[in-house]
Amino acid sequence: METTNLLAVPKFCEVYNIELGFVNALHEHGLIELVILQNVQYVQHEHLRDLERLIRLHYDLEINMEGIDVIAHLLKRVEAMQEEMAILRNSQFIK
């Protein structure tokens, strides 16, 4: 598999100044997807935005892993509902 779309987790942690254990904990909670190649963990570029958001929740807002889990779940629901609302609103103009 090519690694051009991947960012090594140790490098990511170094750049963002966060603990490797935190990323592992997010992975264990099923909050992020990691790719493992030759014993090195990688995060896919398209998941970086989500990972950055989880980092902010933890480090800026001091929310623990359980809290992040709940928030991430609720956010998914909120975003899905917002999307649905947008579709419904737009469909009114299409008719």
Add this chain to the structure above:
Amino acid sequence: MEYIDYYKILEIEKSATETDIKKAYRRLARKYHPDVNPNDENAKKKFQQINEANEVLSDPANRKKYDQYGKDWKHAEQFEKQNAQRGDPQGGFQGNNDFGENDFSDFFASMFGGGGGRSNRTKYRGQDSNAQLQLDIKDVYITKQQTLNINGKSIRINIPAGVENGQVIKLSGYGSAGANGGPNGDLFITFVINNNTKFKREGSHLYTTIDLDLYTALLGGDITIDTMNGQVKLPVKTETQAGTQVKLKGKGFPVYKKEGEFGDLFVTYKISLPTHLSEKEKELFKELANIRK
């Protein structure tokens, strides 16, 4: 500039301790953080206010100035210098919140709504303000107008095509209000251009890498590629090597303030080799390899 009550924003009393401020900030930040309020402009605005309030009130020196000078706290040093020049041995009125007419000049009294009839007032130009305007790269591909709400005032600005990320424009007189009839400061807007496209932008030139299948690379052919304004057909020469770069003249980004002028699009080929070869294919490749020996 309107007076912003930072205590009210953080929902705390004026007597709040540093711990109270920290707690209030944390509580409200969790409530209004943009990450937990997706696509909610009101929450975003509120979060900015909370941050601003926290920045001022969590710093004891800034808090003291804010408590003394209110909305003009950023001018505190100017006021104090002015007071010193006027011969006040106290060098201002630190630690004193009683702005009685007898103790202070009209200058300060007028600032805090006190009485007085003397006309010795110094005009101060308002502070310059800075703001960021987030735009998508596609938004600056064409010249457009955008209405901004600045301190409650709607202004329409022209955003020329080709604006660069980090470019700053000045809106004269849209900064903080001046004091005592002084002119308003200026507003500096920094453009933050988000690029979620496959194109890397350098000035007016665009760069992209595309996958080319082995057979087209070897035998040549036509491919269709995406540009910023639609798809174009691109002929590929025979025996094109990996890393070859071709230039599509005028298919790049608009040149800033030069209507109708565009940069170039540089396309670099990446050769994709076929995978999961069948036995037949392997045989044929071996045959090819033998021919090359």
